[in-house]
Amino acid sequence: MADVKQTKVDLNNLKAGGFIKERGKDLFTVRLRVPGxxxxxxxxxxxxxxxxxxxxxxxxxxxxxxxxxxxxxxKDFDAxxxxxxxxxxxxxxxxxRVRVPVACGGCEYNPNGLVDTQKSALExxxxxxxxxxGHHKFKVAFAGCPFDCPKSATNDIGFQxxxxxxxxxxxxxxxxxxxxxxxPGAIVMGDDNRPIFSDAPCIWCGDCVKVCPTGAxxxxxxxxxxxxxxxxxxxxxxxxxxxTFLPEERVAEFIATVLEWYKEKAExxxxxxxxxxxxxEGAQALLDHLQGRFPGYTVxxxxxxxxxxxxxGSSR
Amino acid sequence: MQVIDLRGVSCPTNFVKAKLALEELDNGxxxxxxxxxxEPVKNVPRSLKADGHRLIGLxxxxxxxxxxxxxxxxx
Ligand code: HEM
Ligand code: SF4
Ligand code: SF4
Ligand code: SF4
Numbered sequence: 001m002a003d004v005k006q007t008k009v010d011l012n013n014l015k016a017g018g019f020i021k022e023r024g025k026d027l028f029t030v031r032l033r034v035p036g037x038x039x040x041x042x043x044x045x046x047x048x049x050x051x052x053x054x055x056x057x058x059x060x061x062x063x064x065x066x067x068x069x070x071x072x073x074x075k076d077f078d079a080x081x082x083x084x085x086x087x088x089x090x091x092x093x094x095x096x097r098v099r100v101p102v103a104c105g106g107c108e109y110n111p112n113g114l115v116d117t118q119k120s121a122l123e124x125x126x127x128x129x130x131x132x133x134g135h136h137k138f139k140v141a142f143a144g145c146p147f148d149c150p151k152s153a154t155n156d157i158g159f160q161x162x163x164x165x166x167x168x169x170x171x172x173x174x175x176x177x178x179x180x181x182x183x184p185g186a187i188v189m190g191d192d193n194r195p196i197f198s199d200a201p202c203i204w205c206g207d208c209v210k211v212c213p214t215g216a217x218x219x220x221x222x223x224x225x226x227x228x229x230x231x232x233x234x235x236x237x238x239x240x241x242x243x244t245f246l247p248e249e250r251v252a253e254f255i256a257t258v259l260e261w262y263k264e265k266a267e268x269x270x271x272x273x274x275x276x277x278x279x280x281e282g283a284q285a286l287l288d289h290l291q292g293r294f295p296g297y298t299v300x301x302x303x304x305x306x307x308x309x310x311x312x313g314s315s316r
Numbered sequence: 317m318q319v320i321d322l323r324g325v326s327c328p329t330n331f332v333k334a335k336l337a338l339e340e341l342d343n344g345x346x347x348x349x350x351x352x353x354x355e356p357v358k359n360v361p362r363s364l365k366a367d368g369h370r371l372i373g374l375x376x377x378x379x380x381x382x383x384x385x386x387x388x389x390x391x
Contacts, residue, residue, distance in 0.1 A: 175374035175382075181358060213361035213371050213384075 007075050017094035030069040033092040036103035036121030037065035046087030054080050065102045066092055098131040103142035104149050113144030114206050115161035120251050127252045135266040136273045146205045153227040153239040156274045157255055162204035163219040169194055171216035178208040178217055221245045229275035229305030237275040237305040243297045261289045275305040318347040323381050327355050331363050343390040350381055357382045
């Protein structure tokens with residue numbers, strides 16, 4: 001009698017994706033879940049141990065802040081999941097689901113950060129990670145300020161930290177630094193040697209607040225600038241503005257409300273991203289859906305996601 | 317008037333030097349700190365304010381640098 005050993009793999013582990021077939025026979029890449037790119041040192045050590053035991057010569061740092069284990073034999077899936085679990089490290093997702101949110105370092109130690117992007121990324125990961133969209137992938141990103149290192153508007157929903165500045169003229173010593181530091185030109189010095197602010201050019205970056213040596217500038221409101229409908233890939237779109245100064249604690253609810261609309265409106269159109277759905281339905285349709293739930297934060301009008309000319313293929 | 321000349325000294329050395337120089341002064345002394353335009357003038361005044369000193373004035377002079385006038389306050 002032949003000694004046939006049946007390979008056992010817990011198929012539940014594979015449901016959310018995160019196990020990606022490689023070129024080689026039996027080998028897979030295992031994508032790890034690292035919301036916001038934050039990795040505790042004990043977890044990092046455990047990942048190194050698991051990679052050494054089951055993986056290849058290296059790991060890959062993905063463009064969306066994941067660590068990917070390379071050359072994992074499918075027979076080892078259960079052991080890999082179990083050993084990573086000892087350090088609470090989970091496997092990520094792929095396919096038509098809400099993906100792991102990315103974020104820059106935010107405001108804890110980064111001098112530019114205006115909001116706690118790390119907290120937002122963790123919360124969204126906890127509440128929405130892996131949610132099936134029914135249509136296509138769904139990516140979320142958090143930038144701590146309008147410099148926007150994470151390129152938030154190239155995601156299905158991109159959040160950008162913002163503050164609205166306000167001036168206490170009595171505390172001003174007339175040094176002119178705020179006007180000089182305001183790159184968009186929203187501040188000029190008046191004849192009385194006090195700053196004059198214009199609302200229209202202001203991008204809510206908070207540089208005036210940071211530079212003012214006396215604290216005469218401070219924040220009147222704080223929250224996220226929200227752009228929706230972006231993506232990259234073969235046919236890139238840049239997301240457009242739907243909300244401003246959205247409070248940090250309403251982010252998960254906001255995303256869930258957008259998902260609701262996407263699930264319904266993309267029905268019957270196959271594998272289509274949110275941005276293309278907005279272009280088909282019109283930006284106002286999504287804005288109407290959001291306005292009732294987020295009054296005071298949604299903008300009054302917006303435009304559809306903007307097409308980026310790739311200059312190859314039919315846009316040549 | 318006590319003058320602390322930090323022209324030509326870049327961040328964060330200028331801030332550390334200002335701190336050390338201010339340590340030598342009595343509480344309530346007014347000092348003038350000369351700072352280059354650019355990053356130094358954007359960073360040093362507010363960091364000294366965060367340390368508890370009182371900013372009296374900050375002006376750019378004709379030669380291009382800034383003069384920060386501040387009252388030393390003991391922490
Ligand atoms: C003093 C100002 C700035 C600081 C301190 C800063 C800091 C950073 C940090 C910490 C990152 C890494 C973010 C992460 O992966 O968590 C980053 C990345 C990046 N920054 Fe900035 N940044 C500044 C200004 C800017 C400006 C003005 C721009 C654009 C005009 C910019 C564009 C980018 C881009 C595109 C990346 C991502 C690079 C990549 O794809 O790997 N940054 N920056
Ligand atoms: S987006 Fe702003 S807060 Fe985030 S890394 Fe860039 S500069 Fe820092
Ligand atoms: S928040 Fe930024 S853009 Fe607005 S006034 Fe201040 S420095 Fe200028
Ligand atoms: S930076 Fe502050 S103190 Fe200086 S002019 Fe502006 S408001 Fe006044």
